Amino acid sequence: MDLKDRVAVVTGAASGIGRASARAFRERGAQVAVLDVNAAGAQAAAKEIGGLAVPCDVANESAVEAAVATIEKSLGPIDLFFNNAGVATGGDPLTTPIEVWNAQWQINLMSHVYAIRAVLPGMLERGSGYLVHTASMAGILTSAGNATYAVTKHAVVGLAEWMSIMYHDRGIRVSLLAPLGVRTPMLGPVDSAFARNAAGPIKEPEEVAQQVVDAIAEERFLILTDPIAQKWMNNKNSDLERWLEGMRRLQKTMDAEARR
Numbered sequence: 001m002d003l004k005d006r007v008a009v010v011t012g013a014a015s016g017i018g019r020a021s022a023r024a025f026r027e028r029g030a031q032v033a034v035l036d037v038n039a040a041g042a043q044a045a046a047k048e049i050g051g052l053a054v055p056c057d058v059a060n061e062s063a064v065e066a067a068v069a070t071i072e073k074s075l076g077p078i079d080l081f082f083n084n085a086g087v088a089t090g091g092d093p094l095t096t097p098i099e100v101w102n103a104q105w106q107i108n109l110m111s112h113v114y115a116i117r118a119v120l121p122g123m124l125e126r127g128s129g130y131l132v133h134t135a136s137m138a139g140i141l142t143s144a145g146n147a148t149y150a151v152t153k154h155a156v157v158g159l160a161e162w163m164s165i166m167y168h169d170r171g172i173r174v175s176l177l178a179p180l181g182v183r184t185p186m187l188g189p190v191d192s193a194f195a196r197n198a199a200g201p202i203k204e205p206e207e208v209a210q211q212v213v214d215a216i217a218e219e220r221f222l223i224l225t226d227p228i229a230q231k232w233m234n235n236k237n238s239d240l241e242r243w244l245e246g247m248r249r250l251q252k253t254m255d256a257e258a259r260r
Contacts, residue, residue, distance in 0.1 A: 001130050001173060001216050004029035007075045009068075009119075011058050011111065012085030014041025016184030017134065017177075017212075020205035021082060023049050024213050033071045033078075036085070058085045058111035059103070068118040078119050080130040080216070083112040084177075090148025101148055108152035112159055120172070127171040130216060133160040134177045137229055141236060144251050164221055175215045177223040182208055201226045 008025045012018040014036035022045055026032045032051040036042040039055035046053035052074055056067040071078060086108050090096045112133055123129025136143070139153030157176060164174040181202040203225050215223045224230060236243040 001080065001219060003080070003213070003216065006030045006079040007033070007071070007077060008080040008082065009033045009035060009071060009078055009115075010082040010084055011035040011056070011115070012134075013045050014038040015045075017179070017182060017205050017208050018082070018084040019045045020209035021084065021212050022046075022051060024206075024209040025080075026051060028213060030080070031075045033067075033075060035067055058083075058114065059106035061110075061114040061117070064111065064114040065118050068115075072122075077122055077126065079123075079128070080132065081115050081119050082132040082134075082212075083115050084132070084134040085111055086134060086136075086153075088146060088149045091146055093147050096148055104148050104152050105155075108149070109155045109159065112156060116163070120167075123172055124167075124170055129171065130173045130175070131160075131163060132175045132177060132212065132216070133163075134179070135160065137178050137180050137224075137232070140178050140229075141232055142247065144247070144254055160221075173216075173219045175212070175219075175221055175223055177208070177212060177215075178229065179203070179208055179225045180229055182225065201228060 003025055008030040010018050010022045010025065010032065013022045013034040018036070022032050022034050026049040032049060033054055034042045034046040034051050035054050035056045035058065036045070037055065037057045042053040042055050045051070052071065054067045054070055057063045068078065087104055090100050090104055116131065119129065133156055135156040136149070136153045138146075138150045139157040143150040143153070157178070160174055160176040163172070167174070183202055183204055208225055211223055211225060
């Protein structure tokens with residue numbers, strides 16, 4: 001898809017990958033709507049690029065529907081919807097409250113479903129549209145120490161794959177962003193045990209935004225932020241038992257560092 005003169009929506013766009021992607025989309029000629037639950041952050045990001053700020057809690061379907069209506073009234077039909085908002089709260093199933101599971105499920109997965117329900121009918125009527133879903137390598141491999149995040153991101157991967165299979169021949173293109181470590185507030189300190197041992201090569205948000213733009217131009221499904229991610233995927237697929245043992249060793253290393 002050529003982004004010039006397209007209407008693009010980015011959720012979680014007040015900071016990090018979302019904000020960098022909103023800027024990159026605008027630089028390529030798109031009209032960009034900036035969605036974030038952080039209203040002040042959304043306003044600041046939109047002002048920076050001359051876009052439309054729409055404060056929105058993407059975990060609420062009615063709020064997503066209202067945001068889509070506002071955008072289409074102001075900018076026109078939505079051509080591209082980038083489901084990027086996410087949180088990484090949670091941890092072990094025995095200690096993480098069910099309320100946290102439910103909240104993260106709504107933000108990390110159901111917000112994507114709500115967006116699909118809001119924009120896909122119009123895209124199908126026009127015979128074209130683009131959906132980008134941010135998962136994580138945690139959704140393809142797993143995430144050390146955080147079951148809640150890993151499980152919800154696995155669900156995003158499944159949703160994106162399903163959408164690509166079922167709607168490709170009806171003009172809908174889908175991309176899945178599966179980053180390793182990116183220097184955003186979600187990553188936290190770059191000298192943490194997780195960042196040093198499990199996050200892989202850490203990228204800047206602007207680098208990832210460029211990778212997203214390239215994938216959209218190529219209409220390519222999988223967006224990896226570093227070649228080592230493909231190697232790790234191959235390791236898992238070729239010998240699952242060996243990969244699991246390696247992940248156990250990684251977790252032991254991180255636990256030992258945490259006790260120091």
